[in-house]
Amino acid sequence: MPRDGTSTKTAIMDAAERLILDRGFAATSVDAIIEAAGITKGTFFYHFKSKAELALSLVQRFAEADRAHLEDKMARAETLSRDPLQQVLIFIGLFIEDLVQLTQPYPGCLFASFCYEAQLFDTETLKVIDEAMWEWRRDLGGKFEKIFERYPPRLEVEARSLADMATVAFEGAFIVSKTLKEPQVVAEQLTHYRNYVELLFAPAES
């Protein structure tokens, strides 16, 4: 352990993640990582037996954080309302609350980064990403199924596809935000997603 109490392994992963979101995995050399983390090569390979193992660790950590966000915000939404529609609207709102705080363009998503370099990674690493996306489908898709039982949607839509739209809003907005260097894009697009859900299930005016 380094003097300051933080784990060296975490420092390596933090440095690597930041570099990867800027330059991609292939272009992020081990030399660049150890320089950014302020350690030496021996230390890197003491903690990770290969660069591929670092990729797996990074994607596992990212998936855990992702899962934590999903479960935490869904749990909070469920305490605030019993109505599945309100729960989903609150759920999306909790993300928006966080995202409007952004002052710099969102650094991006490791899943999207790895997605466009997919051929570099082994099946185990790719499976972690795949499963993380499926978890949103199951959890959020399940909520939409429940909404369908109570509210007839104004248009014919699939629960799974509505759940996918959350991932789409995040991933798409990250790319626009990064490219145009505009932090507000992500919150804006999540707001459109919430608006859509609201309009889809709003009771017909009379």
Add this chain to the structure above:
Amino acid sequence: MPRDGTSTKTAIMDAAERLILDRGFAATSVDAIIEAAGITKGTFFYHFKSKAELALSLVQRFAEADRAHLEDKMARAETLSRDPLQQVLIFIGLFIEDLVQLTQPYPGCLFASFCYEAQLFDTETLKVIDEAMWEWRRDLGGKFEKIFERYPPRLEVEARSLADMATVAFEGAFIVSKTLKEPQVVAEQLTHYRNYVELLFAPAES
């Protein structure tokens, strides 16, 4: 020119683009490109003075194709209706028509790929991507401005942000489609986008 009439330069760019969408730019070696294109290294560097120049050419070609899609489909939509709302709905519908034909997951967008490796490219290359995104904002955003003049939106939204949502739907859906290997996701998400526009500007039921 090779005897078969197809341009060698185009063959190089086609091979490179396919490889880059699978493995990223950094991991796509010139050796891999020339093998896929069936040429030698000398030929590659006869057509492109560097790998960076290839990146610029690729992104320029992609931007031109992107612009062509935007202008062509917008022009077709304008011939089919004079109402800006109907034009936008038809415009999105024309993309959906193309995308429902997909039998394999969409190969991805070069802009998104380069976005997650942005540090590797010079300002000229990045500017091409930036300008392509701004063109959607201007053209589609302008349409939404016109819609606002005629139809009051049910919720407070910005024209620019609604235009961004098209890019977001594409880019986000590409990532989900690629990751889960499901071709239908892109058309589905574009349909949600069209639904949203429809619901936003639908006349209040009475």
Add this chain to the structure above:
DNA sequence: TATTTTATACCAACCAGTTGGTATAAATTC
């Protein structure tokens, strides 16, 4: 004293890019 980290040296494989040259066909000269 077992674990973690530093420092330095090293390697085979791979990388982008260069070299010196060939083949061909159209344009130019005589």
Add this chain to the structure above:
DNA sequence: GAATTTATACCAACTGGTTGGTATAAAATA
């Protein structure tokens, strides 16, 4: 119209530098 030049397209072999990864011995930490 034969000889020469120019321009385009291509190639096999090579170069210097970078890559991920290893080795080792000593030092610092817990």
